[in-house]
Amino acid sequence: MKKRTLNLTILLSTLVAAQSNSADTVSTQSLEQEGKGVIKALASQLGNELKATAKNEGLPAAIKVCNTQAQPITQQVSDAKGWDVSRTSLKLRNPNNAPDAWERRVLEYFATQKTLGADLKTLAYSEITTDESGRQVFRMMKAIPVSKQCLACHGGQLKPGIKAKLDELYPYDSATGFKAGDLRGAFTLKKML
Numbered sequence: 001m002k003k004r005t006l007n008l009t010i011l012l013s014t015l016v017a018a019q020s021n022s023a024d025t026v027s028t029q030s031l032e033q034e035g036k037g038v039i040k041a042l043a044s045q046l047g048n049e050l051k052a053t054a055k056n057e058g059l060p061a062a063i064k065v066c067n068t069q070a071q072p073i074t075q076q077v078s079d080a081k082g083w084d085v086s087r088t089s090l091k092l093r094n095p096n097n098a099p100d101a102w103e104r105r106v107l108e109y110f111a112t113q114k115t116l117g118a119d120l121k122t123l124a125y126s127e128i129t130t131d132e133s134g135r136q137v138f139r140m141m142k143a144i145p146v147s148k149q150c151l152a153c154h155g156g157q158l159k160p161g162i163k164a165k166l167d168e169l170y171p172y173d174s175a176t177g178f179k180a181g182d183l184r185g186a187f188t189l190k191k192m193l
């Protein structure tokens with residue numbers, strides 16, 4: 001008899017948990033979709049700017065684009081979309097992109113997933129969290145893999161002209177030595193609920 005009551009309690013709490021979970025999943029899913037759109041907008045804007053400058057003025061000039069344009073472009077996309085979006089990494093070039101505690105945990109989770117064979121192109125994580133003032137915030141991160149065209153500025157063997165420019169602008173740069181397919185970092189997004 002005692003066992004039966006226990007089973008029923010377990011069943012009920014499982015049902016309640018399942019119900020609240022599915023409500024959460026639905027709203028989180030649509031926020032995740034929206035967030036992915038914001039990431040696409042930022043990634044294509046950063047990529048286009050980089051490609052155009054590299055093509056017209058050469059790669060060392062493209063560093064200038066990343067140096068002076070990455071932050072304003074990121075801010076512009078944030079303002080336009082009503083989301084707070086930026087990029088972060090465990091190996092930083094610009095210290096302004098340093099992860100907070102939550103982001104660090106997710107980056108470490110991505111790194112572990114990568115060692116387990118996860119596909120970085122689709123690796124993402126999202127969660128509804130509470131900020132310091134008790135408000136609910138939707139937070140989401142999406143992994144950024146290293147591709148071949150990143151190696152000129154983030155790879156192991158930088159051309160002297162590129163290295164000199166990076167050393168000058170980022171004396172504490174630790175965003176080099178990557179190989180194609182590595183985890184470079186992540187897009188990180190916030191939306192107040």
Ligand code: HEC
Nearest residue numbers: 062063066067070087089092093094097149150153175185
């Ligand atoms: C022309 C050189 C150049 C190329 C090519 C380049 N980057 Fe960068 N990257 C930079 C610079 C410079 C910064 C620092 C930007 C800043 O000051 O905000 C940076 C910053 C970043 C950051 C922000 C985190 C941090 O370390 O500050 C990420 C993420 C990143 N790059 C990923 C990539 C990826 C992925 C590619 C390839 C698709 C790429 N980069 C190609 C120069 C480059």
